[in-house]
Amino acid sequence: MFQLKWLWQNLKGDRTRYILALCLSVVGSSLTIINPYIGQRIVDQFIAGSDAVYNLAHKRGLLVGLGLGMIGFSLLRTGLSYFTTLQYERSSQNMLFRVRINLYNKIQGQDMKYYDRNRTGDLMTRMTGDIDMVRHSLAWIIKTIIESFVVFAAAVVYFFFIDAELTLWLLLLSPPIFIVAFIFARRVRPMYVELRERLSQLNTVTQENIAGNRVVKAFAREPYEIEKFHEKNVHYSQANKAAAMVWLDYFPYLEILSQGFNVVLMLVGGLFVMNGRITFGEFAAFSALIWGLSNPMRSIGIIINDIQRFFASVSKIMDVYYSQPEIANHHNVEVKRRYQGSIQFEHVTFKYDNVTVLHDINFTVAPGETVAIMGATGSGKTSLINLIPRFYDVAKGRVLVDGTDVRKLELDELRGNIGVATQDVLLFSDTIDGNIAYGNPDMPEAEVEKFAALAAAHDFIGKMPEGYNTIVGERGVGLSGGQKQRIALARAMAVQPPILILDDTTSAVDLETEEHIQKSLRELDFPCTKIIIAQRVSTTAEADRILILDNGRIIEEGTHAELLAKRGYYYDVFMLQNEGIGREASAYGQK
Numbered sequence: 120m121f122q123l124k125w126l127w128q129n130l131k132g133d134r135t136r137y138i139l140a141l142c143l144s145v146v147g148s149s150l151t152i153i154n155p156y157i158g159q160r161i162v163d164q165f166i167a168g169s170d171a172v173y174n175l176a177h178k179r180g181l182l183v184g185l186g187l188g189m190i191g192f193s194l195l196r197t198g199l200s201y202f203t204t205l206q207y208e209r210s211s212q213n214m215l216f217r218v219r220i221n222l223y224n225k226i227q228g229q230d231m232k233y234y235d236r237n238r239t240g241d242l243m244t245r246m247t248g249d250i251d252m253v254r255h256s257l258a259w260i261i262k263t264i265i266e267s268f269v270v271f272a273a274a275v276v277y278f279f280f281i282d283a284e285l286t287l288w289l290l291l292l293s294p295p296i297f298i299v300a301f302i303f304a305r306r307v308r309p310m311y312v313e314l315r316e317r318l319s320q321l322n323t324v325t326q327e328n329i330a331g332n333r334v335v336k337a338f339a340r341e342p343y344e345i346e347k348f349h350e351k352n353v354h355y356s357q358a359n360k361a362a363a364m365v366w367l368d369y370f371p372y373l374e375i376l377s378q379g380f381n382v383v384l385m386l387v388g389g390l391f392v393m394n395g396r397i398t399f400g401e402f403a404a405f406s407a408l409i410w411g412l413s414n415p416m417r418s419i420g421i422i423i424n425d426i427q428r429f430f431a432s433v434s435k436i437m438d439v440y441y442s443q444p445e446i447a448n449h450h451n452v453e454v455k456r457r458y459q460g461s462i463q464f465e466h467v468t469f470k471y472d473n474v475t476v477l478h479d480i481n482f483t484v485a486p487g488e489t490v491a492i493m494g495a496t497g498s499g500k501t502s503l504i505n506l507i508p509r510f511y512d513v514a515k516g517r518v519l520v521d522g523t524d525v526r527k528l529e530l531d532e533l534r535g536n537i538g539v540a541t542q543d544v545l546l547f548s549d550t551i552d553g554n555i556a557y558g559n560p561d562m563p564e565a566e567v568e569k570f571a572a573l574a575a576a577h578d579f580i581g582k583m584p585e586g587y588n589t590i591v592g593e594r595g596v597g598l599s600g601g602q603k604q605r606i607a608l609a610r611a612m613a614v615q616p617p618i619l620i621l622d623d624t625t626s627a628v629d630l631e632t633e634e635h636i637q638k639s640l641r642e643l644d645f646p647c648t649k650i651i652i653a654q655r656v657s658t659t660a661e662a663d664r665i666l667i668l669d670n671g672r673i674i675e676e677g678t679h680a681e682l683l684a685k686r687g688y689y690y691d692v693f694m695l696q697n698e699g700i701g702r703e704a705s706a707y708g709q710k
C-alpha cells in the first residue's frame with residue numbers, strides 16, 4: 120500500500136530502531152503465554168492435581184521456582200515493554216521531525232498558484248494535527264496491531280496444544296467479529312475523511328479570524344465571526360458525533376461477541392473439565408489467556424477508527440509531499456550573475472485558471488529606465504509585474520529579462536536580481552533592522568540606515584524607543600501604513616537590485632515624503648531599472664515612460680507630456696487629481 124510505503128521511506132534513519140521495536144513487540148507479546156503456562160503447572164501440581172499434597176510437601180523448591188519464574192517473567196515483560204515503547208517513541212518522533220521539515224520545505228517551495236488555491240488553516244492542519252496522527256499510527260496503531268495479532272496467535276497455538284476442540288469452539292466467534300469489524304470499517308471511513316475536512320475548515324476560520332481581528336473589530340463584526348466559528352464548530356462536532364455514533368452502533372456487537380469467549384470457555388471448558396478431558400490447570404491456563412483472544416477483538420473497533428483517521432490524515436500530507444510546483448526554484452545557482460536590467464514583454468497573455476486578465480501585452484524597458492504603470496483598479500497591473508520575477512507563467516507570449524525568456528532563467532538568480540515592494544506590505548515579527556536587511560542579512564548597520572534614509576524611514580525609526588532594534592509585531596503591527604510602506608521600500612532597495620518593482624509603494628505616504636522618495640529613486644547609486652505602479656500623477660510624471668492599462672490591455676503609452684497631449688485616460692486622471700490647485704497640464708512634470 121502506497122501510504123505504508125511512504126511511511127517506510129520516511130522512517131529512513133530510524134528503520135533499524137523501528138524494526139527492533141517491532142521485533143521486541145513480537146517477543147514481548149509471545150511471552151504472555153509463559154505465565155499462564157506456569158500457572159497451569161502450579162494448579163495441576165500443587166493445587167488441584169491428585170499429587171498436590173505430596174508435591175507440596177516434597178517439591179517446594181519447584182513451587183518456589185515456578186513462583187519466582189512468574190515474578191521474573193512479569194518483570195521481564197514490563198522491562199521489555201518499557202524499552203519497546205521507548206524505541207517506538209524515538210523512531211516515530213524522529214520521523215515526525217523529518218516529515219515536518221520536509222513538508223515545510225515543500226510548502227515553502229510551492230508557487231503562487233498553490234497559495235492561491237490552499238487555505239492557510241488547511242495547510243496549518245496538515246503541518247500539525249495530520250502529522251501527529253501519522254506519528255500516532257507508527258507509535259501506537261501499528262504496535263497495537265502487531266501485539267494484538269501476536270498475542271492472539273500465541274494464545275491460539277498454546278490452546279491448540281492443550282485442546283484443539285475447545286480452541287475451535289472458541290474460534291467460532293472470530294468470523295462474526297471480523298465481519299462486523301469489516302462492515303464498520305467500510306461505513307466509518309468516509310466519515311473520517313469528512314471529519315478531517317471539517318477540522319480544516321474550523322482551523323481556517325480560526326486562523327482568518329485571528330489574522331483579521333483588526334478588521335473584525337473595526338466593523339464590530341464579532342457576533343458575526345462568533346456565529347461563523349460556532350457554525351464550523353458545530354459541523355466539526357457533529358461529524359465527530361456521527362463517527363462516534365457509528366462506532367456505538369457496532370460496539371455492542373463487538374463487545375458481546377468478545378464476552379462470548381468467556382461464556383464459551385465456561386460452558387465448553389467447564390464441561391471438558393467435568394468429563395476429565397482437560398485438567399483444572401489447563402482450564403486455568405485458558406482462563407488466564409482468554410483475554411488474548413477477546414482483547415484484540417474488543418480493540419478492533421478502536422484500531423479501525425484510528426486506521427481511518429490515519430488514512431484521512433496521511434493522504435492530506437502526501438498531497439503536499441508529492442505536489443510539484445509548476446514553477447519550481449531548485450536553489451542550485453552557485454554564482455549569481457548581475458543582470459543589466461532590460462525587460463521585454465512580447466505578445467503576453469496571462470490567465471488565472473480560465474480567466475484572461477492580460478491580453479497581448481507588448482513593451483520594452485531598457486536598462487536603467489523608469490516605467491510607470493497606471494490603470495484602474497483590477498486592470499491587471501499587479502498581474503503584469505508578477506510575471507517579471509516569474510511568480511506566475513504567461514499563457515502565451517514571452518517575458519524576457521536581459522534578452523532571455525524568464526522560464527529559461529534560474530529562479531534564484533532571476534529573483535535575486537529583482538527587488539520587489541508588494542502592494543500588500545508584509546513585515547516579519549523581527550527588528551526593523553532585520554526586516555530591512557531581510558534580503559541580505561549580513562548587511563552592515565550603516566547600509567541599513569542608508570537605505571532607510573533613502574526610503575524616508577530613517578527619521579521615524581530614530582524616534583522609536585529602540586530605533587532599528589525595535590521589534591515590529593506580526594505583519595508590522597505598531598507601524599502606520601505609510602511607515603510600513605517605507606520599510607518595505609527600504610527592504611527592496613537594500614538588495615541593490617538591477618530591477619526594482621514597486622507596487623503602489625508610496626500610496627500611503629504624504630506628498631512631501633513621496634517627493635523625497637522620488638528623489639532617492641532618481642539618484643540611486645547603482646544601475647537600476649524601475650517599474651513603478653502608481654495611482655498618483657505626482658509619482659508617474661517623472662518616469663521615462665508611462666503605460667496605461669485598461670482591462671488587461673495597454674491603451675496608452677508615452678511620456679507624461681505625450682500622454683497629456685493625447686487627452687486620454689492619463690489626461691483625465693491628471694485633471695482629476697489637480698483640479699482646484701491651478702496646475703496647468705502642459706507645465707506639470709516636464710523635465
Ligand SMILES: Nc1ncnc2c1ncn2[C@@H]1O[C@H](COP(=O)(O)OP(=O)(O)OP(=O)(O)O)[C@@H](O)[C@H]1O
Nearest residue numbers: 235471476494495496497498499500501502503542
Ligand atoms: N490570484 C488571483 N486569482 C484569480 N484572479 C485574480 C488573482 N489576482 C488577481 N486576480 C484578478 O485579476 C484581475 C487583475 O488583478 P490585478 O491585481 O492584477 O489588478 P490591479 O490592476 O493590480 O488592481 P489594483 O490596482 O486594485 O491592485 C482582477 O480582475 C482580479 O480579480
